[in-house]
Amino acid sequence: MKKENVLNAVISVGILTVIILAIAYFSINQKRIIGPLLILTGIISLMPVLFFKIPFRLLKSDIIFGVVDNGILVVFAIAGAELFGIFGAIVGGAVGNAITDAFAGIFEGLEARKIKNGRRTALSVAIGKLAGCLFGAGAVLTIVWTILGL
Numbered sequence: 001m002k003k004e005n006v007l008n009a010v011i012s013v014g015i016l017t018v019i020i021l022a023i024a025y026f027s028i029n030q031k032r033i034i035g036p037l038l039i040l041t042g043i044i045s046l047m048p049v050l051f052f053k054i055p056f057r058l059l060k061s062d063i064i065f066g067v068v069d070n071g072i073l074v075v076f077a078i079a080g081a082e083l084f085g086i087f088g089a090i091v092g093g094a095v096g097n098a099i100t101d102a103f104a105g106i107f108e109g110l111e112a113r114k115i116k117n118g119r120r121t122a123l124s125v126a127i128g129k130l131a132g133c134l135f136g137a138g139a140v141l142t143i144v145w146t147i148l149g150l
Contacts, residue, residue, distance in 0.1 A: 012126075
């Protein structure tokens with residue numbers, strides 16, 4: 001892997017991290033809109049893909065991984081918080097993360113086999129997983145807090 005590719009990935013993810021943290025910080029008390037905002041940040045996180053002209057098909061497996069991973073993880077964290085408070089959310093998130101990584105890896109692996117020539121890069125994998133995680137968490141929180149009002 002070329003040094004400039006890693007540098008592009010680190011800079012892009014670093015900038016996106018600041019944007020995502022700012023959005024989360026200023027909206028954390030807005031329970032009903034946090035899910036849709038996470039979906040929006042997922043869309044924003046795809047901007048480097050346009051800038052660096054990365055074909056979307058290279059991100060598909062990583063987006064699938066992120067959606068499955070964080071979508072299910074949020075369910076574990078919410079369940080842990082409801083049952084055992086903050087400690088339950090932490091343990092539910094940790095245990096849920098391990099389990100969801102395994103399940104998400106199955107779907108990522110199935111999709112990644114379709115990519116020819118091994119053209120995935122550090123940036124495409126990072127952005128794909130980032131966007132997918134935001135989409136997955138955003139979708140679950142939109143359903144739970146915005147639509148169902150739990």
